[in-house]
Amino acid sequence: MRITIIGSGNVATHIGAALKNAGHRIVQVYSRDMQNAAILAYHIKAEPIDDLNNVDPDTDVFIVSVKDDAIPAIVQRLTFYQKLILHTSGATSLQTITEHTANAGVFYPLQTFTKTKELNFWDVPLCIEGASAEITKQLRELASTISNNVYEVDSDGRKILHLAAVFACNFPNYLYSIAQNLLEQNQLEFNMIRPLIAETADKALQSFPATVQTGPAVRNDVSTMDKHRQLLSGNPMMQQIYEVLSQGIIKMDKKG
Amino acid sequence: MRITIIGSGNVATHIGAALKNAGHRIVQVYSRDMQNAAILAYHIKAEPIDDLNNVDPDTDVFIVSVKDDAIPAIVQRLTFYQKLILHTSGATSLQTITEHTANAGVFYPLQTFTKTKELNFWDVPLCIEGASAEITKQLRELASTISNNVYEVDSDGRKILHLAAVFACNFPNYLYSIAQNLLEQNQLEFNMIRPLIAETADKALQSFPATVQTGPAVRNDVSTMDKHRQLLSGNPMMQQIYEVLSQGIIKMDKKG
Numbered sequence: 001m002r003i004t005i006i007g008s009g010n011v012a013t014h015i016g017a018a019l020k021n022a023g024h025r026i027v028q029v030y031s032r033d034m035q036n037a038a039i040l041a042y043h044i045k046a047e048p049i050d051d052l053n054n055v056d057p058d059t060d061v062f063i064v065s066v067k068d069d070a071i072p073a074i075v076q077r078l079t080f081y082q083k084l085i086l087h088t089s090g091a092t093s094l095q096t097i098t099e100h101t102a103n104a105g106v107f108y109p110l111q112t113f114t115k116t117k118e119l120n121f122w123d124v125p126l127c128i129e130g131a132s133a134e135i136t137k138q139l140r141e142l143a144s145t146i147s148n149n150v151y152e153v154d155s156d157g158r159k160i161l162h163l164a165a166v167f168a169c170n171f172p173n174y175l176y177s178i179a180q181n182l183l184e185q186n187q188l189e190f191n192m193i194r195p196l197i198a199e200t201a202d203k204a205l206q207s208f209p210a211t212v213q214t215g216p217a218v219r220n221d222v223s224t225m226d227k228h229r230q231l232l233s234g235n236p237m238m239q240q241i242y243e244v245l246s247q248g249i250i251k252m253d254k255k256g
Numbered sequence: 257m258r259i260t261i262i263g264s265g266n267v268a269t270h271i272g273a274a275l276k277n278a279g280h281r282i283v284q285v286y287s288r289d290m291q292n293a294a295i296l297a298y299h300i301k302a303e304p305i306d307d308l309n310n311v312d313p314d315t316d317v318f319i320v321s322v323k324d325d326a327i328p329a330i331v332q333r334l335t336f337y338q339k340l341i342l343h344t345s346g347a348t349s350l351q352t353i354t355e356h357t358a359n360a361g362v363f364y365p366l367q368t369f370t371k372t373k374e375l376n377f378w379d380v381p382l383c384i385e386g387a388s389a390e391i392t393k394q395l396r397e398l399a400s401t402i403s404n405n406v407y408e409v410d411s412d413g414r415k416i417l418h419l420a421a422v423f424a425c426n427f428p429n430y431l432y433s434i435a436q437n438l439l440e441q442n443q444l445e446f447n448m449i450r451p452l453i454a455e456t457a458d459k460a461l462q463s464f465p466a467t468v469q470t471g472p473a474v475r476n477d478v479s480t481m482d483k484h485r486q487l488l489s490g491n492p493m494m495q496q497i498y499e500v501l502s503q504g505i506i507k508m509d510k511k512g
Binding site: 206210224237 | 325366405419422428433434444450470471475479488497504
């Protein structure tokens, strides 16, 4: 397919590279910032543009991978070309596009991307939603050229996935950063705790988290929790997080 | 060395197996529950006992791997044999043993263990502390027979490590379980989110978490956070966790 990438952020970069590697032709990369457009365009042999007036109409699909609140205005501009328009956002409904054109779909990769970190896109769950059965079929074919995990998910399901991703990715990463702070404030290396982070995730890949919960809260080990509270007494934010999560674990359903 | 394992839980099981594999002789395994003692003893070719009166004095070291609050009473019983006594607890000071005997040390594996899940013990950070330089040297030698990551850490440092481990392991695992709940309440598979969990941990192994934080909170994306709050409106506990962690991320130092 001939594909135009609107955006040059983390998601645009990884989807663009995966599609290029799968043999698709990336026509153009758009970014408000020409330098960002040029960097991605160079890697995937496309033309960089920083003005939507310069869109090449000879494309099959626009993949709009920009900040959520920028999607409506861009979609409105692109409808002029009467091509398929997809967005890649977990928290944005399909309706955000169908308000402007029926030639619409969603192509949501359920993964955390950083431009500079490579990953195997074949493992990335790709959640698709088409405005019609025909578009959904088309999206499934396109998605299957870059991922082994293609799921059909509607806008309501996608919102839940996006929220679950915050709990499974954004929040754990933040907690890792707290662990790092605690260690470094006490002249201990973050490296000491990396094997623990790896094993904790590995357990979740092989079993259900509720069944392998460990730590003082799940044992209701009051004396250890009190020691921890004392250690955190100089940091009200960390203390509050410790409290809320420990209370949650104490009340959790361990059956999983 | 001739080693006696006091305890038959997750830590005792993994340490016992690692020491056995390294060629040490495990003399006995003690548990209050004979069946638990027997299961571990069978695997590491030791004698199971459920009564401390039956301890075989022909041992070099007792590794006490029981619940924190059970350590003092057991240590007191074991001092009679005048052998080296170690505990494996992150939250317990060395002093808990030295109150009873100077022949004391700590052998703390900074990892999450589940009996039924195998792991490569060579990667487990082993934190050692001896009551004397001579004991510390002995512990370093013993630790080096089962782990490539041996650290000398005093009791204050170990408390911090243990607390950091709660943030890096116990809390993330609990958040995974919330993600699972959210998905299953909406007829979505937990499997869809497993690649995200793996990648999030993988990022923390390769970089510093604060520098790769993603999600609506770090972008201060108010409209997405409001959508998430609405989705969680039926669950005050999840909503509170969402709020506290999002506020923490908004205020975090992104420099890492």
